[in-house]
Amino acid sequence: MSVPILKQGDVLIASIQAALSDRELAQLHDAFAEQVGRFRSRGVIIDVTALDVLDSFATRTLRSIAYTAKLRGANAVVVGIQPDVAFAMVQLGLSLEGVATALDLEEGLAYIRDVAKRGGQRVR
Amino acid sequence: MSAEVSVSIERDADIVTARHEGRQLAAAAGFSSADQTIIALAISEITRNIVSYAQCGKLTLSRMDEGGRRGILIVAQDDGPGIPDIDLAMRDGYSTAGSLGVGLPGARRVMDEFELVSAPGKGTTVTMKKWLR
Known part of the structure; x- marks a missing residue:
């Protein structure tokens, strides 16, 4: 099962709906790295509400997604x-x-807008 | 209800199955939701070690009842290359697989009992226990 990445204006959102294998997590990482460039995204949100465990591999992958996004000019x-x-x-x-964290999707979007505003960017 | 569950560990998707089974058994044994999560997390780490280092092995989960003390017994066994230096492998931040090196020491921290038996060429067996409080 691959995780769909939704594009909302300048922000990419992946809402993980079920437990992921290491391979699926790695795929999500690669998909984000590619799409941040393709859509010129300013922000990346990973919603892990549905996950009942975050282990060392998941933690490492989330960090890597966030750092990679950052190097590509997007806040995660x-x-x-x-x-x-x-x-x-x-x-x-x-x-x-x-890695920035927020309580839920709404707070996450607010965070991305806030960071962009402080950086003088406009987020659609 | 079956007292023992066994999951063969051969690829990364089996880690997901293993921790799901662990959570189910922990819930049936009466562990709190927080403890179920901790047990699932520890299972995730020790089964990933099998996939990363030994390719295949087996996880066995069972409920314990020893003189009124109840809990869960988790055994991860493989016939992989074994661990040459167990003290080093149990050290925080040590890894030869490019991972964080927190899996084994982390699992030991959250379990009540933790034993790792291994020798080069003889495989590895991790035995963990968590008691109901």
Whole structure:
């Protein structure tokens, strides 16, 4: 199952709907890297609300998506990490250091607009 | 209800199945939703080690009831190349697979009991226990 990436103005949104294998996560990473350039996106949102676990591979891939997007001129934000998922990550020692996070999609969009505004960009 | 569940681990998609089975069994055993997530996460890490280093192996999950103490027993076993230096493998940030190196030490941190038995050429067995509180 591949994750559809929706384009909303200058922002790309991937809403993950079910548990992903490592390969599917890697595909999502590559799709984002390509589409940020193709659509000249300013922001990338990864919605993980539906995920019941974020392990070391998922964490590493999310970080890589965010850093890659940043190098391509887009800000990334991970939204929807569930309370139990966050708790388990902390216990295990996993972090999303350097990656912006927001409570949900709405907050994530607000964050992207806010960062763009401070940077003097206009986000459609 | 079956007391033991076994999942063969051969590719990355099996990791998803393994943690799903782990969560189901943990829920049936009475673990809280937070503990179910922690158990699923630990299973994800030890089964990924099988896929990354040994290619194939097996995860066995069972419920424990020892003198009124109840919990879950998780055994991940493979016949892969084994781990030459276990102390090094258990160190935070050490990895030979280009990963974060947090999987095994992280799994040990969140479980009540954790044992890793391995030798070069003899495969690896990780045994983890978590007790109901």
